[in-house]
Amino acid sequence: MRLRRLFTAAALVGASLGPSVHAQDHPQAEAQALELLKRGIGFRTVAGPGNQTPAYAAYLKQVLVAGGFAERDVEIVPMGDTAYLVARYRGTGKARGGAKPLLISGHMDVVEAKPADWTRDPFTAVIENGYVYGRGATDMKYDLSTMVATLIDLKRTGFTPGRDIVLLLSGDEETMMRTAAAQAERFADAELLLNIDGGGGRLDEAGKPLTFGVDGAEKTYADYELTFTNPGGHSSAPRKDNAIYALAHALAKIEGYAFPGQVNEITRASWSAAAAQAEPARAAMIRRFLANQSDPDALAALRAEPGLVGQTGTTCVATMVTAGHATNALPQRATANINCRIFPGTPVEEVRKTLKRAVGDPALTIRTLDSGSIASPASPLRPDVMKAVSDAVHARFPGVPVVPAMTSGASDSMWFRAKGVPSYAVSPKFMKDSDDFSHGLNERTPVSEIAPSITYYRSLLTALAR
Incomplete structure (x- = not known):
């Protein structure tokens, strides 16, 4: 369900950086992560008949217990045809500033993959030319495997956190996200959540690092059904009263409607980083937008680019139309789906009312469809999180810009943000755009990302869980 690739405005301008610093070796963890990934891809964790998410959770529990977790500290909770997993890495209870748990979030399920469409069997891991191929190789069994291997490695090497680290793996993030909602309800007293399903670094096609994004906010996903x-x-x-014509007129009005420009702490930081490195004309438009979100020229310039329009405020677009019942009959019904990505802090119902006003036809009915998404506020820019992430990233790529980002949604983080738990997506993977096939055919990730991912996770967890 979620949009895998992050947006960071700074990524649009790039950076010239030096070579990577070699990661510290953790050979046992690296080997285990690769084995976990290969085995994990083999579980067909797809919603519906034959869903193997519960079996995958059972496998992960076996691995965690064998790696030093107490049996009582790894729990699998069935929900419908899926399940979620909770694994608690117990601390001393003497964390700085209090002992509330540090949550680590990810998901075990994947989107469907039809073997007939793939070059390789999507549910059999294949390592070829330095890549691991398979459904979930990027989204997100790679990060899940490296995190589990890191936690086991931390136990192996004697790390005792000041507060509990709680690994939360949901089982239906790609569909209705009910398991994450249940987890957020259960752990609403947490102090911080790190989501390993999002964020991360971008490389140019030559392999040089451009930027690293920390997702601190996401837009609300909403679908509205328009009916005449x-x-x-x-x-x-x-x-004259033709349902299809009425719908067409309504869609034209929605097409012409522009939601107001908006910024929050996360997007202001992202835009500011972009302006600092952008070519002069673009930098000027960004700064004008930051100074005045109603500036028509700045809005027009930024919204003309698909990679930028979503960062300027709420967006809505028609995605489906259904009308008529026979080729020789006047239509009795015409409907359209409007998909909106709503800026944090804007209620879903307010957008529905805005669409209704924009059309201005009393014959129109608009209803909000159940999308499994909820509105959530942006998380504050926490200095401790940004420093811990920056330290971990710069140990590998000194000087790479670490920039807060807002995604178009949706991820499990929204459920925790809605409960007041600050949440940040912090996956360590650096990838080229040309390597990202999340949710698509022949999904792959470079095997070479395993070692630096483990080093990064060790740095991040030891910094934030003491």
Whole structure:
């Protein structure tokens, strides 16, 4: 369900950086992470008949217990055809500033993959030319495997956190996200959540690092059904009140409507980083937008680019139309789906009312569809999180910009943010855009990311869980 690739405005301008610093070796953890990934891809954790998410959770529990977790500290909770997993790495209870748990979030499920469409079997891990191929190789069994291997490695090497680290693996992030909602309800008293399903670094096509994003906010996903109805009749006697024409006029008005420009702490930081490195004309437009979100020229310039429009505020677009019931009859019903990505802090119902006003036709009905998403506020820019992430990233790539980002949604983080738990997506993977096939055919990730990912996770967890 979630949009895998992050947006960081700074990534649009890039950076010239030096070579990577070699990661510290953790050979046991690296070997275990690769084995976990290969085994994990083999579980068909797809919603519906034959869903193997519960079996995958059982496998992970076996690995965690064998790696030093107490049996009582690894729990699998069934929910429908799926399940979620909770694994608690117990601390001393003497954490700085209090002993509330540090949550680590990820998901075990993947989107569907049809073997007939793939070059390789999507549910059999294949290592080829330095890549691991398979459904979940990027989203997100790679990060899940490296995190589990890191936690076991921390136990192996004697690390005792000041507060509990709680690994939360949901089982339906790609569909209705009910397991994450249940987890957020259960752990609403947590102090911080790190989501390993999002964020991360971008490389240019030559392999040089451009930027690293920390997702601190996400837009709310919402679908609205627009409907016009009338009695219909024979097509040989057309009338003015045609449901299809009415819908077409309504869609044209929605197409012409522009939601107001908006910024928050996360997007302001991201835009500011972009302006600092952008070419002069673009930098000027970014700064004008930051100074005045109603500036028409700045809004027009930024919204003309698909990679930028979503960062300027709420967006809505028609995605499906259904109308009529026979080729020789006047339509009795015409409907359209409007998909919106709503800026944090804007209620879903407010957007529905805005669409209704934009159309201005009393015959139109608009209802909000159940999308499994909820509104959530942006998380504050916490200095401790940004420093811990920056330290871990710069140990590998000194000087790479670490920039807060807002995604177009949706991830499990929204459920925790809605409960007041600050949440940040912090995956360590650096990838080229040309290597990202999340949710697509022949999904792959470079095997070479395993070693630096483990080093990064060790740095991050030991910094934030003491």
